[in-house]
Amino acid sequence: MSRYRCEWAWLGDDAPAAGVELTVADGIITAVDTAPAGPSADTTVLPGLTLPGLANAHSHAFHRALRGRSERGGGTFWTWRDQMYAVAERLDPDRYYELARATYAEMALAGVTCVGEFHYVHHQRGGRPYQDPNAMGAALIAAAADAGIRVTLLDACYLEGGPGRPLEGPQLRFGDADAAAWAERTEQAAGSATSHTRFGAAIHSVRAVPPKAAALVAAWAQSHRAPLHFHLSEQPAENEASLAAYGATPAQVLGDAGALGPHASAVHATHLEPPDIERLGATRTRVCLCPTTERDLGDGIGPARALAQAGCPLTVGTDSNAMIDLWEEARAVELDERLARRQRSHWRATDLLTAATAEGHASLGWPEAGYLRPGAPADWVTVGLDSPRLAGADRDCLLETVLFAATAADVADVVVAGTPVVRGGQHLRVPDVAAALTRSIAAVTR
Numbered sequence: 334m335s336r337y338r339c340e341w342a343w344l345g346d347d348a349p350a351a352g353v354e355l356t357v358a359d360g361i362i363t364a365v366d367t368a369p370a371g372p373s374a375d376t377t378v379l380p381g382l383t384l385p386g387l388a389n390a391h392s393h394a395f396h397r398a399l400r401g402r403s404e405r406g407g408g409t410f411w412t413w414r415d416q417m418y419a420v421a422e423r424l425d426p427d428r429y430y431e432l433a434r435a436t437y438a439e440m441a442l443a444g445v446t447c448v449g450e451f452h453y454v455h456h457q458r459g460g461r462p463y464q465d466p467n468a469m470g471a472a473l474i475a476a477a478a479d480a481g482i483r484v485t486l487l488d489a490c491y492l493e494g495g496p497g498r499p500l501e502g503p504q505l506r507f508g509d510a511d512a513a514a515w516a517e518r519t520e521q522a523a524g525s526a527t528s529h530t531r532f533g534a535a536i537h538s539v540r541a542v543p544p545k546a547a548a549l550v551a552a553w554a555q556s557h558r559a560p561l562h563f564h565l566s567e568q569p570a571e572n573e574a575s576l577a578a579y580g581a582t583p584a585q586v587l588g589d590a591g592a593l594g595p596h597a598s599a600v601h602a603t604h605l606e607p608p609d610i611e612r613l614g615a616t617r618t619r620v621c622l623c624p625t626t627e628r629d630l631g632d633g634i635g636p637a638r639a640l641a642q643a644g645c646p647l648t649v650g651t652d653s654n655a656m657i658d659l660w661e662e663a664r665a666v667e668l669d670e671r672l673a674r675r676q677r678s679h680w681r682a683t684d685l686l687t688a689a690t691a692e693g694h695a696s697l698g699w700p701e702a703g704y705l706r707p708g709a710p711a712d713w714v715t716v717g718l719d720s721p722r723l724a725g726a727d728r729d730c731l732l733e734t735v736l737f738a739a740t741a742a743d744v745a746d747v748v749v750a751g752t753p754v755v756r757g758g759q760h761l762r763v764p765d766v767a768a769a770l771t772r773s774i775a776a777v778t779r
């Protein structure tokens with residue numbers, strides 16, 4: 334059993350509580366004491382504000398290698414995609430492990446305790462499976478374990494290079510022969526869940542998965558009670574392709590395929606028609622917003638407020654890992670809405686923090702996580718309040734100060750399953766995260 338004394342802790346209320354003691358046994362919070370006696374000698378003191386660990390609900394770890402490089406020479410979403418394919422071509426299980434471990438270590442330093450890895454680089458160049466057909470997924474799982482964070486591997490079905498078009502070039506690595514082959518491979522992988530790993534299904538997008546195959550993936554997720562994620566209407570061209578091929582918007586196609594519902598997450602949901610918003614809301618489908626990627630790629634600003642009002646719980650993700658900072662993702666949901674509507678205050682700070690914690694975890698199949706309460710996994714992040722960015726905060730606006738002004742650099746301590754992963758801003762398992770990133774990125778870009 335271990336004890337932690339939080340200077341401040343957010344227990345889900347409108348303001349944080351002062352002087353909270355968390356007791357942990359076997360990786361689980363067993364007690365939350367808001368009026369504890371003086372700390373005993375073995376109590377770890379956590380100065381600053383402690384919140385439940387952050388859930389990064391949508392990541393492609395290898396995109397981290399594109400940071401900065403993809404900004405040279407301009408281009409569009411589609412030229413960015415060509416650069417991304419070039420990096421994908423250079424991955425193998427060892428390189429992917431190194432790159433993902435370093436990327437997940439960067440996430441841990443930013444307060445992320447659970448990542449949803451939307452995984453589609455499955456096979457060897459040209460498409461031949463590795464001897465272990467899940468070697469790449471296994472590399473990602475090992476990377477998360479060694480970086481000290483939880484992972485939900487969202488194994489993506491990817492069958493076409495566009496409606497009715499075969500996969501070609503770099504895309505061959507992404508594809509299984511058909512949805513049944515995807516299910517067979519994913520079934521094998523899902524058998525290896527651990528205390529830090531869970532599995533989910535993903536439909537890459539309606540660009541890459543025809544409706545019948547999407548229905549099979551959706552049925553697999555239902556029967557396994559697994560999360561189901563899909564990219565949805567990120568670019569207008571996706572809608573146009575869907576309308577041309579199927580006479581329906583992507584949300585309609587996926588709705589008809591049985592892919593919507595409370596276990597499902599639509600990633601981006603940027604370019605939606607009003608009936609799409611109603612459809613997602615009525616089915617309580619979660620929407621994962623990735624504002625730093627959406628602005629980086631010029632996707633647009635999605636109808637986040639309308640989706641929330643329609644009934645969609647929101648989550649956030651770093652997606653392309655153009656930056657890794659969940660505070661920035663969460664506040665951008667509000668700030669983008671302000672720009673789009675020229676009006677302030679669409680969400681309370683606690684709503685956005687819930688998106689980055691409890692809702693994100695639930696979307697990844699960890700509904701018990703994302704809370705500081707007895708019975709929850711002992712996963713949390715402590716933000717130091719003494720940096721020039723955060724200094725001077727009033728006690729009654731600590732949550733707002735952190736949400737609107739903190740950066741990943743303000744994260745001081747991170748605990749996952751009761752075990753410290755970051756202390757004083759230092760990763761305890763990956764001693765030099767910057768060097769690990771430099772090395773592993775060089776290996777896939779030179």
Ligand SMILES: [Zn+2]
Pocket residue numbers: 391392393451564600652653
């Ligand atoms: Zn994505």
